[in-house]
Amino acid sequence: MGPSKREEEEQSIILISDDEAESTLGNSVLLVDPLEKSALEEEKSEEVVDEECELMVTFCKQAKVMPHARYDCTMHPFERMECDTCSPLGKNADICNQCYCYICDKLASECQNWTTPALCHCNAHNKSKFWKDQRDFALAGVLVMFNLELTDIDTDLRHGGSLLIKFIQELSVEYNKYLIGERMPPTQHECFCLPKLPPGQCNVCRSRHMEVVYKYSGVFALVTRFLNQAERESPKAAAVMFLGAAKEIALHKDPALSWQNLGHTASLKIAVPCLLQSLNVVPWDHVLLTTVLKGQNITGQRTQKGRKVFLWETLPVIEARVEKLVDKKNYKEVVRYLRAVKCNDTKGLRDLRDKIPFYLCKTGDFLDAAHSLLFPVNSLACCTACRITPFQFEVYLKMFRTGSVPTGKDMLDSGPWITVGSPLKDGVLIKQALKLLYSNVSLYRNPKCWSSLIMILGSSSLLEKSGHLHPLSLKEPPLDFQKGVLAASGGLLEELKAKINVSLPPAIFSPHLHHEACLILAVQAVQQMLFCDLPYLTSFLEIALAFGNNFWALRLLLDHLSYEEHVLHGTVNLILRDLNRQKATMLKLWQNLGPQYVGEFLCLFLTCRHKKMQSIGLFTLNIITENLHMCPWAKHLCNFFHNAGLRHLPLGTAAHHEVSKFINIFEKL
Known part of the structure; x- marks a missing residue:
């Protein structure tokens, strides 16, 4: 008979230690041999606790050797030294089938340098700085020169590193050719031998006057091709390639004993500065870059030995730096860097700078963000506001209104x-x-922008985590207050158009009615837009719907449109066209908003003194009548008409007929 289930479970015990440093094996797992007479035979409880070490038996099962570094192997002893690479120490070369090489990060049986003299990976362990550096270099490869954390190395960086290694190998061959040079005989030389031969015909004198010429052209061409390739790669890969190339060519030296002026690509003393100038790559700890990031230098320039030095970098390097800073959520540093850095690719840099207002919002500085949208970084560029989309406009207003930001990058x-x-x-x-x-x-x-403005002005400053706004139902302010705001708004809007820094009159925009005052000012701005740019509008219904339950503000707008007949007709036609095209959408919207909203909407248009405006209410009523199966709330709408006394109001003949017809439908049910 085989062993019982409990006997099988007690064949091994795994103890979990909280302190890796105190572990005898250097890891967090301890294996206890059940064959030895231990406390298990004396302890009868289900749990075994070592009070001195504060270890607890968590479960029992057959021991299974997991993959581990060689120095953690429980089957073979390991000897530690700081940096012994001559030969294997003790039995360090012995392995089990789960031993891994600490340097190569693969099975020790597959390590080609396990016992190789001068390498001896079998002696590697995690308590030695020497071996840790060897491991970092093995895992990071050429990227180790950039002092990157292993956790930061992603696919793009590894790809850039692979291209850089290949380039360094090719560059080494080409640079060695350059160091050897070419022997170029002079075209004419005087013969000093006896007998004296005509110039250029004496072999002895020719060999004596042979000149070694060092042409850098091959290296220059190779580096140029590599830099052109880097520009087509991702920002991270390109940054690695640029930085690596800069480091390599900065070490090149001219072996010529005298100045050889062979042209800007063939002469190293001309070519290398030219290449480095095109790279403009500085390390993260460069004094100019660090002072910019810390906010100690806002111009990106400093005087060095009487000369002005600028923070000037290529676009891929700038993109890589921005991506790195954004990943670390260092938004203030991103803003300082983008405002100070300069680049030959003005459009690419401009696109990056267009995100400055968003980064400022991420820091909570919404006022600076609003100003950054309107004022360019330098006098030669136009402002970011010229290029933002309607969606971005809405998101910015939502951030400004609520003091909140999306959590993404x-x-x-x-x-x-x-x-x-x-x-x-x-x-x-x-x-x-x-x-x-x-x-x-x-x-x-764009009607979307005006609807966004009205919707956000009519919403609370509280925002749900989902990003949804809370609409406000503002009580209609006194007529005198409305007239006062309208009277002041004309001049205010003209000054805002002229980009004058205006102040809103405190008597009108008081703390008690500031929501209402802003909504009235927006109404006046919409009216001015309609009077001048109505032909360019593609829709108007969404602007009307943006007022929500603040029908008094929408009525104020519609009343002012009646002053211009062509504007009134154009606006009504736009709304009727929108309603006709979006019947299904409107029915779903009305289902969500309910009969109270639909009743207010209909009453607003049906009670307008202008018959053209009443046609919007009639058209809406017809949509509901024709789709009663999709309007289960229509009966409540009929009750709303009764309570509002709509049947007895002095409407037009057509309006009275349609309202009565609608009410009669439900009275017969």
Whole structure:
């Protein structure tokens, strides 16, 4: 009969230690031999606790040897020395089938340098700085020159390192050819032999006057090809290639005893500075770069030995530095670096600088972010506001309104939002938003941007983690207050268009009605846009829907449109076209918003004094009537009409007929 289940379980015991440093094997697993007479035979409880070492038996099973470094092997003893590479120490060369080479990170049986003299990987262990450095070099390869953490080395960096190794090998061959040089006989020389021969015909004198010429052209061509290849790689790979190439060619020396002017590519003393100047790669600890990152130097230039030195780098290097800083969430350093660094690729650098406002938002500095959208880094460039998209416009306003940012590294990343600072005050928010619209004509003529502005002004500063805003239902302010804001808004908007730093009148934009005042100012801005740019609009319904439950503000806008007949007709036609094209979408939206909202929406248009505007209410009512099976809330809408007394209001004949028809449908049910 075989051993019982409990006997099988007690054949081995694995003890887990919390302190690797105190472990006798250098790792966190201890194996206890059950064949020895131990405390297990004396202890009858299910758990075995070593009180002195604070170790607890967690489970029992048949011991299985797991892959381990050679110095952790339990089958063969190991001797430790700091850096012995001459020959195997003791029995360090002995291995089990799970022993791994600490240097190569593969099975010891597959290590080609396990016992090789001057290498002897069998002696390697993790308590020696020498062997740790050897391991880092083996795993990181040529990337070890950049002092990277092994955890930072990804696929792009390894790819760049592979290309760099191949380049260094090719460069070594080409550089050795350069060091040998070429013997070039002079075209004419005078003969000093006897008998004296005509110039150029004496072999003895010719060999004596042979000149060794060192042409760097081959090296220059190889380096240039490599740099061109680097520009087509990813930013990280390109940075590795640029830095590695710079380090290699910086070590090149001219073996010529005298100056040989062979041209800018053939003469090393001309070619190397030219190549290094095109690279412009400085290490992370370079004094100019570090002072910029710390905020001690905002210009990116310093005077060195009477000469101005600039922080000037190639675009792939800049991209790699930005990516590294963003990965570490060092957003302040990213902003300082991008504002100071210079580059020949002005468009590429401009695209990177366009993200500065977003990085500032990530730091919680929303006011500086708003200013950075409108003011360029230097006087020769245009502002970021000229290039932002409608989606970016909405995200920026949401960040400014709530003091929150998306957790991802990019504005387009979907995911939770977190609060990082104080939101902008309403007056500052609307001024910055309108300045953005006035700075970018494509935003100004985009209905999505105006709907985003109105929606955010009518929302709370509290934001859900999902990024959803909380809409506000603002009570209609007194008519005198509305007239006061409208009277002041005309001049304010003109000054904002002229990019004048205006101050909102405190008497009007008071702390008590600041939400309402900002919404009225937005209404006036929308009205001005319609009067001038209505032909460019592709939609208007989304602007009307953005007011949410603040129907008083939407009514204020519609009333002012009636002053210009062509603007009124154009706006109504846009809304009717939108309703006709988006019937299914509107029915789903009304289902979510409920009969109270739909009733308010219909009453707003049906009670307009202008019949053209009433047609929007009638068209909406017809959509609902034709799709009653999709409107289970329609009966409640009928009750809303009764309570609002809509049947008895002085509507037009057509409006009265359609409202009565709709109510009669449900009275017959």
